[in-house]
Amino acid sequence: MWRYLILLIGLLGWYLIERAGIFIPAPTPLQNFKAPFVFGKFSVPKDNPLTEEGVTLGRKLFYDPLLSANNQVSCADCHMQEKAFSDGKARSVGVSGKPTEFNSMALVNLMWGPERFFWNGRSTSLEEQVLGPVQHPDEMGQDLDELLSELRQHPEYPQAFRRAYGETSIEAMAKAIASFMRTLISANSRYDQFLRGEIRLSEQEELGRKLFMAHPDVKASLRGANCIDCHSQFLTGGFSDGLDGFSNNGLDKESELKPGLQAVTGDPAHRGWFKTPTLRNIAVTAPYMHDGRFDTLEQVIDHYNHGIRYSSTLSPLISEADNRDLNQPQSPGLGLGEKEKQALLAFLHTLTDQDFLTNAAFSDPDKDISNEQ
Numbered sequence: 485m486w487r488y489l490i491l492l493i494g495l496l497g498w499y500l501i502e503r504a505g506i507f508i509p510a511p512t513p514l515q516n517f518k519a520p521f522v523f524g525k526f527s528v529p530k531d532n533p534l535t536e537e538g539v540t541l542g543r544k545l546f547y548d549p550l551l552s553a554n555n556q557v558s559c560a561d562c563h564m565q566e567k568a569f570s571d572g573k574a575r576s577v578g579v580s581g582k583p584t585e586f587n588s589m590a591l592v593n594l595m596w597g598p599e600r601f602f603w604n605g606r607s608t609s610l611e612e613q614v615l616g617p618v619q620h621p622d623e624m625g626q627d628l629d630e631l632l633s634e635l636r637q638h639p640e641y642p643q644a645f646r647r648a649y650g651e652t653s654i655e656a657m658a659k660a661i662a663s664f665m666r667t668l669i670s671a672n673s674r675y676d677q678f679l680r681g682e683i684r685l686s687e688q689e690e691l692g693r694k695l696f697m698a699h700p701d702v703k704a705s706l707r708g709a710n711c712i713d714c715h716s717q718f719l720t721g722g723f724s725d726g727l728d729g730f731s732n733n734g735l736d737k738e739s740e741l742k743p744g745l746q747a748v749t750g751d752p753a754h755r756g757w758f759k760t761p762t763l764r765n766i767a768v769t770a771p772y773m774h775d776g777r778f779d780t781l782e783q784v785i786d787h788y789n790h791g792i793r794y795s796s797t798l799s800p801l802i803s804e805a806d807n808r809d810l811n812q813p814q815s816p817g818l819g820l821g822e823k824e825k826q827a828l829l830a831f832l833h834t835l836t837d838q839d840f841l842t843n844a845a846f847s848d849p850d851k852d853i854s855n856e857q
Contacts, residue, residue: 508646508647508650509647511535511536511537511538511648512535512536512537513533513534513536514534514535514536514539514667515536517534517667519595519669520669520671522679523593523671523718523719524718526595526596527595527599528595528666529609529611531659532611532659532662532663534663534667535648535663537644537648538648538649538659538663538664539660539663540644540849541641541648541660541664542659542662542663542664542665543664543845543846543849544644544849544850545657545660545661545664546558546661546665547559547560547848547850549561550631550634550635550638551618551624552578552579552618552624552625553579553624553625553627554579554625557578557623557624561576562576562578562588562617562623563588563590563591565841565842565843565846566768566841566842567590567769568590568591568670568764568765568769568840568841569590569591569592570587570588570589570590570591570768570769571588572770573587573771573776574587574771574775574776574777575587575775575776576588576623578617578620578622578623578624578625579621579622579624579625580622582622583622584622584623585622586602586774586775587603587771587772587773587774587775587776589602589603589759590761590762590764590765591665591668592668592669592670592762592764592765592840593668593669593670593671593721593762593764594610594665594666594668595666595669596719596721596724597719597721597722597723597724597729598722598723598724598727598728598729598730598760599724600729600730600748600759601613601759602616602759603744603758603759603774604743604744604745604747604758604759605727605745605748606747606748609662610662610665610666611655611658611659612658613662614657614658614661614662614665615628615654615658631654631657632652632653632654635652635657636652645657645660648660667846668846669840670764670765670837670840671837671840672837672838672839672840673764673765673834673835673836673837673840674689674834674836675693675831675835678693678834679718685831685834686830688827688830689827689831689833690831691823691827691831692709692827692828692834693834694708695707695709695711695820695824695827695828695831696709696711696712696828696831696832697711697712698710698712699712699713699801699805700805700807700818702806702807702809703810707807707820708805708807709785709788709818709820709824709828710788710801710802710805711763711828713801713802713805714731714733714760714799714801715760715762715763719762719764720762720763720835721762721763721764722760722761722762723760727745727757729759729760730754730758730759730760731758731760731799731801731802732744732756732797732798732799732802733758733788733802734787734792734794734795734798734799734802734803734816735756735777735787735793736756736793737793737794737795738794738795738796741756741795741797742755743755743756744756744757744774745757745758753797754797755796757797758774759774763832763835764835764837764840765837765840765841766781766832766835766836767833767835768841781829781832782825782829785820785828785829788802788818789817789818789819789820789825790815790817790818790819791816792816792817793816794816803816805818806818806819807820
């Protein structure tokens, strides 16, 4: 009996110490985490490993409007799960009521691709990227000192922060949200199922896939949509080497070019260069481009087919891509036929991953609780 009493007292003491923050158990490595083999190597910072506690905290913070100046705007307001964590607007509207400068990018498969974030690549880590919208006056407009005070006074967050990172801090907040965002992996679209040999694509989808993967070569009688030159084969996002994940894709003429990557590098050769977004779930992330100028995928395809505008920094991979006979009068664009355009559109729809769009692990945790009650 005394043995059991001593054990009970010990467990009670352990619990009280942990509650008081004197003892902090080591965070638990994220369980059942699987990265698709076909995506290749991925990167997680050594000082922010994926843990159960960190991801759980980050998910709650992602959906919490407490992070904004008026306590009304959360990360999820501009990054909605059903829209592959985009928001369906040409340019988002935050606390100021003014449209932001850029379209909200979808958040998917963020552990792969260029290690530069935002359309102009101004952040070099997800942790840094997280703090951008929080502080931006037109997005969440929050003062970090004020936010830290609110987090420390919250009835739940201090203990959650202690368990995940040992303390409540802005750095820990950024790490937590970044950890949650790294778990937003989309890998069960029809295209993924095709890659795993589980299904066959339709004849139209297969034609679209072949066009997607090919750079046109008239001399070799190879027709292509040229997508693969900027959008990688499996991830369908930008390439990770150097600045290969950024380019000028012919949206504007010289006099209308926006700074883009030049604002970060200072190099005039990078004027009009913007990040190549993933095409995963592209059918649900309209409108398109960095400024949301195109409402439909059909308009996007038409842009590459006959709407390219020349400038001094236009990517040669785009300017040289043409399916037309060399003897025909040349104008910028791919020169795809209607059947080919429809096939490409059909293939792009195979990139939609319904499991990703409805995965409960990515949803608002408070709504999950309310639905259970």
